[in-house]
Amino acid sequence: MPTAPLSFSRDSLGLNPALIRKYNQPAPRYTSYPTALKFKAVEDRSGRSALLADLEDAEGPLSLYVHVPYCRSLCWFCGCAKVISTDTSLADKYLDYLDMEVRRYAGLIREGRKVVQLHFGGGSPNFLSPKQVRRLSGILRGAFEFDDAAEISVELDPRTLSEAQVAAFMELGVNRASIGVQDVNRKVQEAIHRIQPTETNAKTISWLRAAGIHSINVDLIYGLPYQTEESFKETLQEVLSYDPDRLAVFSYAHVPWSKPAQKILERSPLPDADSKIEILIQTVEKLTGCGYSHVGMDHFAKLEDPLVKAQRAKTLQRNFQGYSLHANVDICAFGMSAISQSQNAFRQNYKDLDTYYRMLDEGNIPLEKGYLLTRDDQVRREVIMRLMCDLELDFAERGAVNGIDFSSYFESEIEGLKGMESDGLVCFTEKGLSVTPLGRLLIRNVACRFDAYLGNASQGFSKAI
Template sequence: MQTEIPKRFAGMAPRYTSYPTAPHFHSRIDEAVHARWLSELAPNSSLSLYVHIPYCDRLCWFCGCATKQTNRYDPVRKYLEVLKREIAFTASKLDGTARVTRLHFGGGSPTMLTPEDLIDLSRHLRAHFNFESHAEICVEIDPTDMTPEKCDAMAETGLTRASLGVQDFDPEIQKTINRIQTFEETAQVVSALRDRGVNSLNLDLLYGLPLQTLETVQKSVELAVSLEPDRLALFGYAHVPWIRKHQTMIDENLLPGQKQRLDQASLASRRLQEAGYQAIGIDHFARPDDALAVAAREGELKRNFQGYTNDEATALLGFGASSISQLPQGYAQNSPATADYMRRFDETGLATVRGFELSADDRARSWVIERLMCDFGFEEAALKARFGALSLPIFRQAAELAASEGAIFRFEDGRYQITSEGRPFTRMIATQFDSYFGKGPARHSIAV
């Protein structure tokens, strides 16, 4: 089991679901720029859609998502009206030939929606965008929100994959994070979805939670595996109370230390692989015949705001408060506050408050960081063929890193590669190629 953490790589780092990362977005990317970028999308572009539902009926203290608690449905209903108008407005900026290959409902808790509203929202999206017949439809699920009627509604939307939040099955740990959810509740939802033809299921687990030990992590992994999911995500708890104020409800004295976190991650990873799951990137696991596992083996794995994916879409369009669109020109993010999001949309037609236009150097570094996060390395020839002279400073940085940290990063047979010993430190290694890292006030979560 891993016991040593190199000092240089024991700090905090982004998760690199984008490059540059969101803390470096700026207000010069506004509604007008966003609208222009949409209008410049090439004909017949493939689209991935993300719809954000920023509401929960309880606030889990570990959560790092952009969400708010409400015990009333009226705010959700008002939000949905604006959301549908944003969808229609965005579609009007395109030429009508774009094709949707993927739709992801995220949150918050999309399962807050009534069955009628979920079906209505799905129909609205299909009325304004051309969906491929094989489009993947995914929803994030809080199992404690689910009812048979909601399962029926999800099946009616054409749901192909469900991602169930689990975190940990231990009741005492659940109390410390305000997430009471029994194994039996989760198993019932898994069974109900499979009965309705939703055959691809993902479970999200966390390590580094308060009171977690090697024994509790192993038990949760075993219970999760018993549900036979197609995929599992194993995330390190990101304690960022300076961003998510509700995390101050967690007693920091109960959090495992960095070495304990590393040991928990190593144990869970080993157990999942022993159970027949293929390790993918830094924190995902999938059955060998799953599309994500196939993409990883074939060098076609991608990374975006939903994590690891095999999504090949030209653009990702985000709808709702805090959502981020990833377009060929760069990134555009909506206002995170729901009230401000709705006000801005009423005033301008979009609710964009910040973003980032990519330079040629950004694109080269983005490619390198994505390959490190997905493949743990990159080919020297491939980087040079794609980016020419822009590769030279990156090669210098890579050579210097290999010379100083050969135990975890080295150059062999034309490839810069993170070693097996270095994989737990992939996020910190990626920072070495991030020209924005350490600049500005951005703070991140522990990298291990």
């Protein structure tokens, strides 16, 4: 029998404008630690490089990520690596090179390692035609052995999805789907250049459920032009009628210095930090009151969902795809801009197609940047992940796992958290540290305390609110 979601009350938060201003500072989302801003240019792209060496030695399961960069139109809020085109034949060349990369990469991996997770992101994976989806399936299954119970998920754009594409993804083995909705209000949609009628969303969900894909996630974004508490309440109400298993409610990351198209949004009124936090509070209240658990940061799931069960069991993980069920897996990522992760290293492919293609033509793994973790990085990565997933830290337990005296190792960090305790974000317990309901809303700020690289130089990240 699932337990009730954590009670959440606006009145109990003690949130005020001064506190919002204090914590509305640039902060990472911690899908990795160290963050991608610490990655360095790669010089050696051979299989003998230090960045790739642990692939040959490592054992255990694999998680695959495939980046499909193409979109038919540009959503002005988007921060993803993408290529805008309506010419689906471009994907044929992309698959040629993806095939080359997959085979080259797979040749470095020890035999017998099974794939337990596969995720297709973008861009828009359903830019691919059904024939191209089937070809991609052949590329991956020809190079890797899949576990019979592998979790295979795909991000879908309902505006361009066809029932034939759903069938092709089902043949590939997809058992989870995430659909981008963002907001159902027409004025908001016009301001972000993404017109998506309710009928389109409903049709997509109908197709997915008829095909047997019953684990459906809906993505929303708050902080977009013209959004208000009242308008977003209507969006939540409509999306709840879709009965999704999970919701991801992301804070819009306004970073026009790296995504110039976002400057267009400044022509319309953007919600300020006070409005954004009110929308978020309303969202948490509404969803937890309707049978969803606030898993952490921006994710919600039904009480019987495996994500919620994993959080209760303290086995929940966090990586570049967000929250995950799979621990101790190496992530092998393919395609333009894709980021791979292993115990000792991060590796990121080139973000532009021409260089990605050229590197493969020259016989290389198409790496642009990478990072080798130090022992301190590994300790902090584990602590930040457990904080983001468990929303608490047992100092003795974390110390034993990492072979350190936690209180001594993180003496200055613990001291720095006392100010957050005064502000109501965390509380110290007999065992360690617990994040409060208010702290859940500002979990990025709490995690920052364990980041050795931020200091006063957190530029480059979006604001926490």
